[in-house]
Amino acid sequence: MPYLTEPVLPPGTLSGITQPTLPTDEGLLLRPWRFEDAPAVHAAFQDPVMHQWHARAADSVGEVGGWIEEWVAAWGREASAQWAVVEADSGLLLGRVALREIHLADGQAEMAYWTTVGARGRGVAARAAATLARWALDDIGFHRLELLHSVRNEASCRVAAKTGFALEGAKRSAVLHPDGWHDMHLHARVRGD
Numbered sequence: 001m002p003y004l005t006e007p008v009l010p011p012g013t014l015s016g017i018t019q020p021t022l023p024t025d026e027g028l029l030l031r032p033w034r035f036e037d038a039p040a041v042h043a044a045f046q047d048p049v050m051h052q053w054h055a056r057a058a059d060s061v062g063e064v065g066g067w068i069e070e071w072v073a074a075w076g077r078e079a080s081a082q083w084a085v086v087e088a089d090s091g092l093l094l095g096r097v098a099l100r101e102i103h104l105a106d107g108q109a110e111m112a113y114w115t116t117v118g119a120r121g122r123g124v125a126a127r128a129a130a131t132l133a134r135w136a137l138d139d140i141g142f143h144r145l146e147l148l149h150s151v152r153n154e155a156s157c158r159v160a161a162k163t164g165f166a167l168e169g170a171k172r173s174a175v176l177h178p179d180g181w182h183d184m185h186l187h188a189r190v191r192g193d
Helices: 035-044 048-053 061-077 124-140 154-162
Strands: 028-032 081-087 093-103 108-115 144-150 166-177 180-190
Touching: 028 124, 035 061, 035 093, 061 081, 081 108, 081 124, 093 124, 108 124, 124 144, 124 154, 124 180, 144 154, 144 166, 154 166, 154 180
Parallel strands: 108 144
Antiparallel strands: 028 081, 081 093, 093 108, 144 180, 166 180
8 A cells, every 4th residue: 555645754864874973063072982982881871860760771881882883783774873972172971862763754753862970960961962953853854853751850851941842741651760650751843943
């Protein structure tokens, strides 16, 4: 049965190009992950705040190396697109920003991010999310980006609002965290916002 609409983004939209490095306006770079980032990611995941909002723990640098291998490979499959957020001058890892759950035909993806302890409170997540959203919506042509976070995660809610992701509602008892089921705020940006 034929579809009545054309895909928003055709297959090969991402895999047909090299994953870019994206500079922010204020001294950060979003760059593809490198295997030598594994120790810094492992260290970031030893932070109890990461355990509060993420379903994963990092038991070893080798395990994180496997994550990075998967993050790099996912670009070619157009399943997700993951960037390390680093200081432009020093290369110091400050966090991660990603497009997850990519559906090219629908022109949709889910924004995700985290920051290291030393990066919190400095606007790193907001600058990274804003840069990635502009690239995805304006340069690549995605139609809609969604952002989900626990309703208890007030810092993530501030990042979403600051970067133009409108609050659309709450998904009740939607994600299992270590302390139980959390309601999740659903935010979104659409092309042209």
